[in-house]
Amino acid sequence: MFPVTLRPSDAPGTEPHAGDPEDHAPTTVDTSADSPEPGQSAVPAAATSSAAGTDPDGEDAAVAAGCAAPQAPHARLRGRRRSRLLIGLALAAALVIAGATVPVNKVIQAPGPTWNVLAGPSDGAEEDLLTVTGTQTYETTGALRMTTVSVSGCPGYPVTFFMLVDAWLSSDKTVLDREQVCPKTLTAEQVEEVNQAQMTSSQDAAVVAALMETGHAPRMVLTIEGTAEEQAGSDLQAGDVLKSITTAGTRTTIDSYPQLRDLLTTIDPGTPVTLQVERDGADVDVTLSTITPQDADGDGRPDSEGSLLGLSLSARADSDVDASFGLSDVGGPSAGTIFALGIIDEITPGDLTGGKDIAGTGTISIDGTVGAIGGIRQKMAGARKDGSDYFLAPAANCQEVVGNVPNGLEVYAVGTLHEAVSTVQAIAADDTDGLMTCEAVLAAD
Incomplete structure (x- = not known):
């Protein structure tokens, strides 16, 4: 602000009287009418209280010629109010700037984009999102949409207070503590690495x-x-392929992970077993004892029945068929179910979707179990926005689904890949009356 000098006529509370000039001249007193008698001394006009209209004690005496009179009390009050107003405005401006720029320790989940895994160049995509090799493939129609959540608040994508207010007022956004999504101990690169690792494992x-x-x-x-540490002394080596398990004289050939898991539920911890593994083209027998499952939830009971081998295993299908996905910029494990459905649609005769636009979410395990995911509300909203009429939700997420389904979207609950395939087939045939809804899942619990 530029400095402003107030003249006597500018001072608050000293409005000019009617007929006075707008800019007052210095105050003077005409003493000609009161000239002293011969022999008397002249009294200066400024010292005559009646002439100046001042307090007899001189406390509020008019200032001599050329000086302004002191401000009245109400003028000083208005000055203080103006100062307080300016201070308030400055504080408000500071708060606005802080609210728009200072990061807060929260994460906001919002509806993200969807991708039709069946799409190819003929559908406007730059390339096939899903490529299957090693077997005959079939033409597909409709859509199987994987859904995503847009996350703000992790490294590189800060959240401000105003963004929080917007999220609190939106029915499609959720505010979470940052530690639930991306702990401060992780860098942006580490968060990206975790997300990409989860996506690869899901595929x-x-x-x-x-x-x-x-x-x-x-x-x-x-x-x-x-x-595991308990099996550190065994003769097993990384790269060994598990072929069979022998216990109590009974040999069982291992053909899948679900079969192995079911077998171990019947074997007590500490039981000696013989594993036959294939190593460098030769069969090798290794003996070890099973171990007790962990008690991760701390309830005093093992997390699973039976026992464990104490081994870290990877699984692949014994097949020449392979599939790859062209989605390098998307991370996380929640698209597994839709990926699996896309592969099934590609390698089986007929049209799985019947031309319908179907979206969904859910992790997938190698045994076909569909698992819970985060951000189900945002994913349903994103699916409906992008044109889906149907949505497959993990049964484990039904508590969050009920009451949050967008208008026009039909949601069905699935717990396994087999259930998901049957549900899509029923949608394609317009025969959805017998499908499982989340309301039915909650009612059965």
Whole structure:
């Protein structure tokens, strides 16, 4: 602000009287009418209280010629109010700037884009999102949309207070503590690495589950990647392929991970077993004792029945069929179910979707189990926005689904890949009356 000098006529509370000039001249007193008698001394006009109209004690005496009179009390009050107003405006401006720029320790989930995994160049995509090799493929129609969540608040994507207010007022956004999504101990590069690793694992599991579901793979190949501390002294090596387990004189050939898991539920911890593994083309027998499952939830009971081998295993389908996905910029594990459905649609005769636009979400395990995911509300909203009429939700997410379904979207609950295939087939045939809804899932619990 530029400095402003107030003249006597400018001072608050000193408005000019009617007929006075707008800019007052210095105050003077005409003493000619009161000239002293001969022999008397002249009294200066400024010292005559009646002439100046001042307090007899001189406390509010008029200032001599050329000086302004002191401000009245109400003028000083208005000055203070103006100062307080300016201070308030400055504080408000500072708060606005802080609200728009200062990061807060929160994460906002919002509807993200969707991708039709069946899409190709003929559908406007730059390339095939799903490519299957090693077997005959079939033409597909309709859409199987993988859904995503747009996340703000992780490294490189800060959240401000105003963004929080917008999220709180939106029915399609959710605010979470940052530690639930991307802990501060992780850098942006580490978060990206985790997301990409989860996406890759999801795609690998989808291939195995889809090929096992359709019969394109007769068995799974289980490869030992490492051992638990309890099995550190065993003769097992990374890269060994598990072929069979012998316990109490009974030998069982291992063809899949679900079969191995079911077998171990019948074997007590501490039981000696003999594993036959394939190593460098030769069969090798290794003996070890099973171990007790962990108690991760701390309830005093093992997290699973029976026992464990104490091995880290990877699984692949014993098949020449393979699939790849052209989505390098998307991370996380939640597209596994839609990936698996896309593979099944590509490698089986007929049109799985019947031309319908179907979206969904859910992790997938190699045994075909559909698992819970985060951001189900945002994914349903994104699916409906992009034109989907149907949505497959993990049964484990039904509590969040009920009451949050967008208008015009039909949502059905699935717990396995087999259920997901049957649900899509029913939607394609316009025969949805018998499908499982989330309301039915919650009612049954």
